[in-house]
Amino acid sequence: MASRNFKLIEKLKKVDNLEIIENTSDVKRLSKDFYNYSPILEKRLDGCVADLVVRPFDNNAVLKVAGICWELSIPITLRGSGTGNYGQAVPLFKGIVMQMNYLNKLEEFDPDTGFVKVQSGCLMGDLNKQLERYGRELRLLPSTWKTATIGGFIAGGSGGIGSIRWGFLRDPGNLIGLEAVTINEEPKLLKFDAEESEPLNHAYGTNGIITSLLISTDIKRKWYSMVIDCEELHKAIEILKTCVIAAIDLKLGAILERKIVDKMPTWFKGQSKSHKILIQSTLGGIKTIELICKKYGVKYFLLGEEDKLSNGISEVVWNHTTLHMRAKDKNWTYLQMLLPLNKELDLINSLREKWDTNVLWHIEAVSQQGVPRLAALPVLKWRSEDQINQIIDNCKELGAIIFNPHVLTVEGGGLGVIDSDQVKAKLKFDPKGLLNPGKLEGWEIKDNFNI
Numbered sequence: 187m188a189s190r191n192f193k194l195i196e197k198l199k200k201v202d203n204l205e206i207i208e209n210t211s212d213v214k215r216l217s218k219d220f221y222n223y224s225p226i227l228e229k230r231l232d233g234c235v236a237d238l239v240v241r242p243f244d245n246n247a248v249l250k251v252a253g254i255c256w257e258l259s260i261p262i263t264l265r266g267s268g269t270g271n272y273g274q275a276v277p278l279f280k281g282i283v284m285q286m287n288y289l290n291k292l293e294e295f296d297p298d299t300g301f302v303k304v305q306s307g308c309l310m311g312d313l314n315k316q317l318e319r320y321g322r323e324l325r326l327l328p329s330t331w332k333t334a335t336i337g338g339f340i341a342g343g344s345g346g347i348g349s350i351r352w353g354f355l356r357d358p359g360n361l362i363g364l365e366a367v368t369i370n371e372e373p374k375l376l377k378f379d380a381e382e383s384e385p386l387n388h389a390y391g392t393n394g395i396i397t398s399l400l401i402s403t404d405i406k407r408k409w410y411s412m413v414i415d416c417e418e419l420h421k422a423i424e425i426l427k428t429c430v431i432a433a434i435d436l437k438l439g440a441i442l443e444r445k446i447v448d449k450m451p452t453w454f455k456g457q458s459k460s461h462k463i464l465i466q467s468t469l470g471g472i473k474t475i476e477l478i479c480k481k482y483g484v485k486y487f488l489l490g491e492e493d494k495l496s497n498g499i500s501e502v503v504w505n506h507t508t509l510h511m512r513a514k515d516k517n518w519t520y521l522q523m524l525l526p527l528n529k530e531l532d533l534i535n536s537l538r539e540k541w542d543t544n545v546l547w548h549i550e551a552v553s554q555q556g557v558p559r560l561a562a563l564p565v566l567k568w569r570s571e572d573q574i575n576q577i578i579d580n581c582k583e584l585g586a587i588i589f590n591p592h593v594l595t596v597e598g599g600g601l602g603v604i605d606s607d608q609v610k611a612k613l614k615f616d617p618k619g620l621l622n623p624g625k626l627e628g629w630e631i632k633d634n635f636n637i
């Protein structure tokens with residue numbers, strides 16, 4: 187192993203435009219992501235550390251590193267900003283972590299289509315600022331948009347702010363194409379169209395090193411944030427559903443139940459002790475929301491234009507809700523699910539009966555293949571792995587689709603099924619299985635299939 191590492195470092199040192207990080211504490215830090223939101227993953231991943239970290243400044247350096255890893259059979263795990271929750275960017279079998287953050291340029295914007303071509307290591311906050319020049323903005327953002335990269339979002343994320351209108355990252359029309367480096371005897375930089383990009387979309391960097399992306403953008407709007415107080419959870423759900431089907435533009439619609447609101451930062455929770463509905467819409471849309479609130483007899487507060495607020499509601503939604511809960515007590519963990527259509531309340535009531543306040547409800551309005559749906563990221567009091575599995579089983583029995591954030595693999599965190607196209611892409615672009623090994627279940631058992 188020592189001689190392998192010696193050879194590796196010697197070869198890497200000859201690569202132009204490549205930063206090499208060998209310092210133990212930096213390598214340890216850059217081998218971690220936010221997997222500690224799951225006590226199950228924490229136990230599994232805490233000891234996983236790469237041998238070293240590299241940061242390429244250009245595509246040529248990426249190609250050179252791929253060639254060296256192929257020659258020496260070194261595992262390579264890609265990293266954007268390391269904000270994933272599933273241990274996606276954690277190297278299970280040592281080797282190299284390659285952080286893509288220096289590849290961060292907006293390369294091209296096409297005003298006719300609204301497509302932007304951007305290098306994978308660009309931070310979404312920076313990209314959105316640059317898009318403003320063209321009167322555009324990103325359609326979808328994780329709540330970590332200020333610090334996370336666009337490449338990490340496509341390879342490891344799913345959706346977030348904007349999913350109420352634009353669905354999820356894998357929905358057709360969001361990712362238009364990409365460029366990626368293969369890892370084989372002669373690594374190549376290949377161009378993929380929308381269809382060819384599908385197997386690399388949400389594959390945790392297991393089947394190609396994405397260097398740039400071509401993605402759709404939306405017209406830049408001024409989004410206004412509003413908070414609605416509501417005493418009853420069933421009424422809050424009804425109001426949210428009414429807002430979602432109104433003829434208005436929406437960027438966000440969420441509900442936090444009262445006991446979650448209690449744990450949110452003071453600037454957000456205010457004095458009220460009720461459940462809260464959070465909405466982001468245009469100023470025109472807000473007028474309609476006000477009418478809906480009056481009809482239901484609930485109090486509402488217009489906070490102002492989201493971009494101008496010192497604390498916006500984007501900071502208390504999606505997995506940022508869990509972040510604030512964990513800031514108060516590290517024993518909170520979470521789940522992600524799509525609630526059963528029109529039976530959301532049945533599931534919530536049934537879980538409340540069984541698990542009481544060990545499960546607290548955080549709901550997000552999303553569009554699923556064009557249909558308005560409610561997703562949930564409930565926070566759970568950690569007791570044991572067994573108990574989490576029982577809660578998951580209860581939710582499934584009641585018709586929820588679970589995206590389990592306590593598992594390591596692409597399939598486990600998704601729909602639980604193997605996507606043979608992802609495995610085929612790995613066979614073609616990473617035949618030695620060096621990219622993020624251990625994360626693509628289909629690859630591990632490919633010999634059982636006719637792939």
Ligand SMILES: Cc1cc2nc3c(=O)[nH]c(=O)nc-3n(C[C@H](O)[C@H](O)[C@H](O)COP(=O)(O)OP(=O)(O)OC[C@H]3O[C@@H](n4cnc5c(N)ncnc54)[C@H](O)[C@@H]3O)c2cc1C
Nearest residue numbers: 266267268269270274329335338342343344346391396505
């Ligand atoms: C508080 C909190 C809130 C969050 N909210 C959301 C949310 O709303 N929606 C959501 O989807 N996620 C959310 N996440 C998860 C995560 O922040 C996002 O998915 C984020 O976009 C990941 O970007 P990153 O740059 O940090 O990627 P990383 O964590 O560094 O990487 C993610 C995955 O992509 C792979 N990867 C990175 N770069 C490349 C590349 N160039 N080529 C190929 N593979 C690559 C990595 O190997 C890894 O498997 C949240 C996490 C936290 C901690």
